[in-house]
Amino acid sequence: MTVLTILKERGFIDNQTHEEALETYLKKPGRHCYIGFDPTADSLHVGHLIPIMSLAHMQQNGHIPIALVGGGTGRIGDPSGKNEMRKMMTLDTIDHNVQSIKRQLSGFINFGEGKALLANNADWLASLEYIPFLRDIGRYFSINKMIKAESYRQRIESEGGLSFIEFNYMLLQAFDFLTLLDRHDCRLQMGGSDQWGNILAGVELVRRSRQKTAFGITYKLITKSDGSKMGKTAGNAVWLDPEKTSPYEYYQFWMNTDDRDVARFLSLFTFLPMPEIRQVSNLVDGELNQAKTVLAFECTCLAHGREAALNAMASSASVFGSFTISEKILPSSSIPRTNKNKNAIELPTTFVSHNELTKGIPAYELFLRTGLTKSGGEARRLINQGGAYINGETVPAFDLLVDSSHLKDGEVLLRAGKKRFHRVKMKEQ
Structure with a gap:
């Protein structure tokens, strides 16, 4: 059984190129494959787990994954799946995000010598010269084909349109593929289904410029059975950064x-x-x-x-x-x-001063401070609707003063809805 069969059985694959040839290619161990990660934040989130897990499966089945962090392409921004141009980030912010992402990927993939690679496309994109790039790479691309790509077509038809800087993104991602082929004989690029057009562009660039066969796989964008986006809870992203x-x-x-x-x-x-x-x-x-x-x-x-x-x-x-x-x-x-361990050391905890808890803190303010609600108004609505609890008891009024009398075993246990808990403890004097 090849890793391709495993990924199909587990429900990863949405589309792929050269089905029989790719199956044959992956039968031999030691093949390089890569996925790109945009440094748009200083943490990956649950929505990134499909590509991360696919790289891990590749490694477990004898191949060499390359995690490519977009320190270069992050300076432009991928228009795929976006209705408007991404906000431009400073170079310092991008570099900080790149380092954070590298640390998180190391929890899933063994980057020991010869087992996997971490790469940053800023290493080759940041020093590109524009005229040579157009001569050597741009000549392989047809604008007629590019504007038919879903990611470009949607943006061109939108009110905000597509900026010229974003229009270059497909060429740069294809150049990443070509560079990794030249450096590591990497012939397989993988990514989310929104990357299909960009991946095909790279496959075609490799074929035309190097006369070699390259492969592409896209993975399904995962949603929950209720239709909501994977990786979101209570309107917030579920990050891999424990902070x-x-x-x-x-x-x-x-x-x-x-x-x-x-x-x-x-x-x-x-x-x-x-x-x-x-x-x-x-x-x-x-x-x-x-x-x-x-x-x-x-x-x-x-x-x-x-x-x-x-x-x-x-x-x-x-x-x-x-x-x-x-x-x-x-x-x-x-x-x-x-x-049967009653140790609640990892329960989210907020510490308040002795003076505050002696005087009392309004319940709605405490729910806001602990992050169980996003605003005071939301906290009031939650309490008025009977969805807020203190030590298992419904909060009777939004302005109830929560004070030291509510301490049980040295803490106050807050709950929003059925499953969101937070612990309040008094600071040691």
């Missing part, structure tokens, strides 16, 4: 997976065997919740390490109660099958 999304919050994101998505997400976002995952489709009620716990644990292990996953699981148990997971459910998982 932006704590391991506990990350764990809870997976725990809150829709029942209809559990088996699919296990196949995409974990390395557990497919025969075991297929059995999950037959589970209901309590057993399906056990499978969700395994999903949350495995995903948190990959992103943050086993210790963080254990702490997040313990924190969840301290809020929702201890649990037992049957040995028959996803038996290949290394998750502890029982959890």
Whole structure:
């Protein structure tokens, strides 16, 4: 079984070039493949997990993944999937984001010598000379074909139009492919389905300029069964950076997976065997919740390490109660099958001063300060609608003073809705 078969079985692939030739190409180990990551933020998020996991599968099956960070193309911005031009970032911001992304990718991919590569296209794009680039690369591109690409066509037809600087993006991404071919004999580029036009441009550039066959694969853009975008919760991105999304919050994101998505997400976002995952489709009620716990644990292990996953699981148990997971459910998982640990060390926590808690803090202000709501108005609505809780009890009024009398075991436990928790503790004097 080749890695291509594995990716198809797990539901990754949306489209590909040269189906039979690519299958043959990947039968030999040691092939280089790459995916590009735009440094538009200083953290990747859950929406990036499909390309990250695909690189990890490539590595596990004997190939050499290249994670290409767009330090050069990030100075322009990819128009794919965007209705307007991206905001221009300073070079310092781009460099900071590049370094942060490299650290996060290292949690999923082993960058030991000869096992994987981290590359930054600023290394070759930043020093390009415009006239030689037009002569050597631009001559292979047809504007007639380019404007038919979905990413360009939508922007051209939009009110804001397509800027000339963005129009160059396809050429630069194709040049990345050519450069990685020349440097590492990399003949496979992968990416999201919105990258199909850019990937085909690279495949064609390699064919025409080097007379070699290159390959492309695109992955499905994942949405949840309810139609919402993958990687969003309560309107916010679920980041891989633990400073932006704590391991506990990350764990809870997976725990809150829709029942209809559990088996699919296990196949995409974990390395557990497919025969075991297929059995999950037959589970209901309590057993399906056990499978969700395994999903949350495995995903948190990959992103943050086993210790963080254990702490997040313990924190969840301290809020929702201890649990037992049957040995028959996803038996290949290394998750502890029982959890009675009441340690809530990873539960998101806000510390307030002794003086504040003695005087009392209005409930709506506390829900806002802890990030359970985005505004004071939202906090008032949540409380008035009966969706806010303190220590398990409904908050009776938005201006209720939360003070030291609400402390239980040295803390106040806030809850917004059914599943979003936050802990308030008093600062040590």
